[in-house]
Amino acid sequence: MSAVLDNPVNAPATTADAMLAEVRRIADGALAELAEDIDRGVYPKSVLMRLGEVGAYRAHLALGGSDPDYGAAIQAIIEVSRVCGATGFMMWCHDVCGLYMEASGNPALTGRALEDHAAARTLGATGMSNPMKTFAGIETLLLRARPVDGGFVVNGTLPWVSNLGPDHYFGAVASVETPVENAVGGEAAPREIMFIVRCGAASVELRECPSFSAMEGTNTWGVRLTDHFIGAVDLVADPVRPFIGRIRAAFILLQCGMGLGVAQGAIDSMWTVERQLGHVNEHLDDRPDDLQAELDALTARTMALARTPFGTDNAFLIDVLDARAHASELALRAAQSALLHQGARGYLMSSPVQRRVRESHFVAIVTPAIKHLRKEIARLSEPVMPA
């Protein structure tokens, strides 16, 4: 403890600005060196933990009576994604897991457990792609829970969950099977539970995933649960739908950081060749000054939305979904244009420019993908009428 006090570098940064300065230092230093390896499969555990030490994962939490600062949390993800989209994505995974734990109100998931999580002494993740798509009417739930004495037994497989390790944990949702004796007269309303899965349990099997085109160092696994017991200590929400309604905007707002950061990294790389190649690059469609202005406006819009991360009214939610979609579209355009600006040098396998093109693809397809966002905005925009 005294060692920590003696060494201010290891203490959580006291203000958002100080925290962000530390995050920037890590991103431009250790992370920049590792980024290519992370793309090819190296999991940056030390960097992720270091980000926790400087307070990057606690900004959005109300720990120790502090005011949640979603803007600072998003900015931290931007700073990291600007250098490495994969690590920015894993920050989001860890951040939303913290959100689930805090919002659960479960004493076993808050207090000391949440302190450890916020400092990245323990690492968490999220298996919510399938439930989010289910609640938007696109998929059906892959995990099924059976009520038993003192909790539930869960079975099923989630195809790919990122930021996992033998001692990590993640949030997930299962549909609750209605016991036959209770299913009288027609279909019961669907019921789900949300819970934390601990990867170290014997009933949890991490299965190898096929190779992806980018971001191979995100420790992404298929997770098979076989008669996995969930007791009260790991329960996040029951019922789930109102809980998701409460945290949905915050969940998506944090994700905006990935797209904004990847776009910024792409714009940065355009400027590096401007002196030499500007006279030819001026003939391209998306120029860095234009993209930067669009990015700045979108960042300002995102930060304004982040001041009320738990808003639930339709207009606000549509705004949040649209900001997230815009971040994806901008990341795609900026990454693509950066490659055109850099030409052959950006096409080298060692170049972050081509890596960022693949990262931007991930930003655009990870749940909620651009198509999901637009479908959901359309659904929320339809006027309600009597049945």
Next chain:
Amino acid sequence: MSAVVVALVWRQFICKACGLIYDEAEGDADSGLAPGTRFDDIPDDWACPLCGVTKADFEPHDAQPMPRRAVSAAVRTNARRGDAGIVIVGAGRAGWQMVQALRELDAHVAITIVSACAADLYDKPTLSVACARELASAQLVREGAAQAALRLRVRLLAHTHAVSVDARSRQLRTTRGTLRYRQLVLAHGAAPRPVDVLPADLCWRINDLVAYQRLRGALGVQRRHVVIVGAGLVGSELANDLALEGHGVTLLDVQPRPLAAQLPALASQRLVEAWRGLPLRFVGGVQVAGVMRFEGMVCVTTTCGQSFEADQVIAATGLLPEGALARRAGLAVDEGGIKVDTATLRRATRISMRLAIAPASKAVRSASSNRSRARRRRSPARSSATAPFASRRKPCHCV
């Protein structure tokens, strides 16, 4: 013969998580499933060889690809990157009039129209007098959207919601992609005013053709009882129209007489007298306290303790201008709509966008005069409620 043929048909199953296809003809050699292994014979603990989900997460796969669609000249299913020209949000009267006016001025300028609905052309005022004019629901459409788009050579994005405007980069974000515009026209009109005690899932709001057609569908062919809240112009016309068709109508208003804001007391009195021959009852001076579903009916209660049961309830409680899109475009907006200088119809503070107010006001004038013509064509004998449509006028705004 047929039994043999059926036995040889190999089926395919697709993984709902990753899209891997299990083909019975090929089996899955890595998992020890020989070619010809029926899906039903696969053990339950078999996992998708690509993503690891279980057999239960597969569904039958139709290997027949969807027929490829040829692109339509006018009606687009999504936005196309690049210059969308003049983009008009809203395909009501004002939107289509704007297209018409622009085409008269310039035969070649690119125009894109973005509509949340099908964008068919119809006269909104006819929605509340359709029965009186003996118009079936399907006859309300004057011209199909696709045909109008071809005729006026505009690109139409139907069933597409305009979401936000990035005025600096001149982009309109929609639920079918992002459009780059040269000029943007907001002609999306107004939306029903939300009223807490009249929830949208229990009370119809008849502000467009879709809502009207769904209401007709809900009423069906039998005679029903309908409660209409709000005896302004639309409420009174709808009450009159539905009663003419034989439905029992109870018309409620906070004012003691119908059309209190539009007509002098004597005229209101004559209107009530004219309604005596119809199954229409006006109940004035009541304030709705709540609406609830009760044994298959909808029940409207008032603050003075009365209750009215109905098959359907309609709220005709006015409209509010849609300000969200204009606000996101950086325009000053208040409850009445976009703030403009009353003398010039220009907005007071300049932002970095091109203005094209003049053609819009022309479209508005033209739209208004058409409405007046539509009004004059109505048969006075079958239409009891008459008043100018000033309350429904919606100017379009150009950015």
